[in-house]
Amino acid sequence: MKKDINNRTDIIHLVDTFYKDVALNQTIGPIFTDVAKVDWAHHLPRMYDFWESILFGKATYKGNPMLVHFTLNDKVSLQTAQFEAWKTIFFHTVDALFEGENAGLIKQKAQSIADLMHFKINSPQPKIKIG
Template sequence: MKKLETRQDIEHLVNSFYDKVVHDETIGFFFNDVAKVNWDNHLPKMYAFWESVLFGQMTYKGNPMGAHFPINEVHAMEKQHFERWLELWISTIEEEFTGENADMAVYKAQNIAKLMAFKMELARRL
């Protein structure tokens, strides 16, 4: 296994992760049917997001929370969906990478999943 150190590593991680996501029975439909994700647009945003989160490059310009609220209005994004997202993310990292940045990618994703699940639940109650 290799260390997670470069933009190319992030691209590989993100691509491997989303290869799993689109085929996943629990969350794939959010991407394929609800959001109808344009992967040519989405993947570069995710590369920039994780490059910013892990390497402090500040290449990401966007609002991840805001992007999820409209999806949540169409179909509830619940805790178990974010837990599954996290499981796929962690398994992808563990299959491919090791080291401090890999550990940080897990830690950051855990925080993101918890916050997103909380915010989506709160939005449904309002």
């Protein structure tokens, strides 16, 4: 029986494993390594904070993920194939390492944020600001 995601150490394990697989993935790996040229030493701790905030309600993450991905989408199109690859790797990583209530919850959260992000990227942006 696998353990559940119980603390920041577990999140670090999940995030590190996830991005190792992401970097090797043909569909989205190059977006991280070649397009965004991600500084992993900076990105990974932000992702620990992000998931800790989402799962345990700790206010460690401050940022605007939607905006980051809008900007990224200007450089490389983020569409169904990219989101499906992201979600498949995320779910697979969670299931390979953990099981339990929080493991289920983090997959639900990932699914809904990914779907919202995909939807917003495809929604026409207002040209003018009112108010």
